[in-house]
Amino acid sequence: MWAKLGLTMQDQLLLTVRKIPRGKVATYGHVAAAAGHPGRARQVAWALRAGAGTGVPWHRVVGSGGLIKLRGESAMEQRFRLEMEGVRFHGKRIDMKTHECKFGRARRRKARSR
DNA sequence: TCCGTGACGCGAT
DNA sequence: CATCGCGCCACGG
Structure with a gap:
């Protein structure tokens, strides 16, 4: 459906x-x-890079377990931005228990056409 | 078209 | 907790 759009x-x-x-x-x-x-986590990272600077809240996307997957300064910027929004860190990881965003039930794709 | 490269995830070691 | 291997995939060379 999205594709149709x-x-x-x-x-x-x-x-x-x-x-x-x-x-x-x-x-x-x-x-x-x-x-x-589902299963395309990698493409999310790719999309984020591609969409950088378009106003996408990229800093709100983290790795599983609440770990920041960026490196260098980008990682610090992401952590800083999150803390600015009130996200609490437990050492190196985020308290997913209280900050993980729950999306509505993901609509299923009929098939991974190619 | 084949191949290396990742801001990934998960289970096994 | 740190690594490795494998699956997954869009992109660029």
């Missing part, structure tokens, strides 16, 4: 990321699943 998977993923409310975070895997692409 002329949206690429990248747009679908980015759109899902935009839904993450302030003070909440979602994992790459969950974003992919919520967008209807």
Whole structure:
């Protein structure tokens, strides 16, 4: 259906990321699943890079377990931004128990056409 | 078209 | 907790 709307998977993923409310975070895997692409966590990361600078709340996407998967300064910026929104860290990981964003039931894709 | 490269995830070691 | 291997996939060379 998204595809029918002329949206690429990248747009679908980015759109899902935009839904993450302030003070909440979602994992790459969950974003992919919520967008209807279970198992495409990698593409989420790719989409995020591609959509950088387009106003996407990229900092709200973290790795499973609430771990920041960026490196170097980007990682610090992400952590800083999250803390700014009130996200609490337990050492190196985020308290997913209270900050993980729950998406509505992901719509299923009929098939991974190719 | 084949191949290496990742902001990934998960189970096994 | 740190690594490795494997599955997954869009992209660029």
